[in-house]
Amino acid sequence: MSESPAAASPYEVLGVSPTASDDELRRAYRGLLRRTHPDVGGDAAAFHRGQVAWERVGTPDARAAYDRMRYPDSGAEPESTVYASSAAPRGQATRTGLRARMYGHPGGLARQRYLDLLREWAGRGTSIDDPYAPALIRSAPREIRHFLAKALAEESTAQLVSALGIGFTAWHDVAAGLSGAKVDHVVLGPAGLFAVLSEDWGGPVQLRRGELVGDALGPGDTPIQDFEAAARALSKQLRVKFTALVVALPDDALADPLIVPGRGRRPTVVTVPRSRLIGLLREGLPGMERGSFEKVFELRSRLQDGIRFSVD
Known part of the structure; x- marks a missing residue:
């Protein structure tokens, strides 16, 4: 379980x-x-x-x-020393050296949504001393708990990406131009430009007719379709093309990568266990040409100027 x-x-x-x-x-x-x-x-x-x-x-x-039992890191805030605040001046990162350049607040919007829904569910006037108390989390409806799980998933992905090295740059909680839509992570490196969705539905998933399905997902849920729409809006907004769209899930949610091949202008969508995410971001897709340093540097400047954060 x-x-x-x-x-x-x-x-x-x-x-x-x-x-x-x-x-x-x-x-x-x-x-x-x-x-x-x-x-x-x-x-x-x-x-x-x-x-x-x-x-x-x-x-x-x-x-x-x-x-x-307390959920791992459920009450922890992301390390402020790793990520540049969304309010920080553009182009300023808080940690360099061998770590990737990081901007934004991973999991910030999902955590805020969890807290808002939890207070609404608890009732007006109810005092919540610890919103991350295990008993309180378990008593909350599953759709509320999902936002906490998603926040933890985004924070876990950001921690992995931060260790990729100085050749990589990542932006988190990126506004996608649609009403309320966002891309969890945008990662740029020698292997290409990736849009990443971090998710955790609390159960295994499988691919059916180009969409993810599972017992923890509702019959009307379309995570890949929604992710493609957000990435498409962001791509148009920034005038860039994503190398691939990546869905990162807990390792116990699926055994092997699931791939929806790109068609026409639609990029390839790859769903991977989180333990395989770094290899994909570092090595790219099989047979894919790696970008030159000059192209990566030019693209990074364009992204840095154009990206806005969902919590700005």
Whole structure:
């Protein structure tokens, strides 16, 4: 079971409230097993999820340990020493040396959206002492938790990109010219110019007819289509062409890269486990010609002049 804030909690898998009694929890578990057992024609995957959920909260000790668990870095703000603030003068980065030049606030918009929705869900006048308290996060609706998971995903990607080296430049939370649309990361290096979407839906995904689908995604969700629209608007705004669009997901969300080949003016879309992202940004796509230093430098100046941030 994924530890992502966006993933279904053991309580949600068992269909009970986090405040359910031990007896209610036990009855829900037994009922789930009866409905999903493969021997009676049930769903083997749902049966397995129920067993894993019970392992997490089925005993008082296990339940107490799970309820105390804090999501990794869920309350941490991005390192201000790594990223230039969106309010900083254009062309000024806060850390150079061997690290990539970094601009913007990765995860900033997603975190703000999480906090806004959490306060709205809690109710007007309700005081929230710690918006990252584990019990509070788990009790929030999954669509709210998704924004926290997305913020953490963007911050994780930014940390990886920052280590690429001084030959790379990255901009985060980039406004895409559409109403409320943004591109999570724009990364420029010798291998090309990449638009990157960082996501975490709390479960595995697969590619179907050029779109990502999965149990954690709604039937009307179109992440690749939305990403292509935002990247297309940004490309037109900046007068640049992206080498590829990259969707970075947690490693447990997919085993191997998923590729939607480019057609006409549409760039290739590559969905990769986050552990493979750096190799793709550094080496580019197979058979792709690498840009010269002069072209990269010229393109970086154009991007630096034209990019605006979604939190400006």
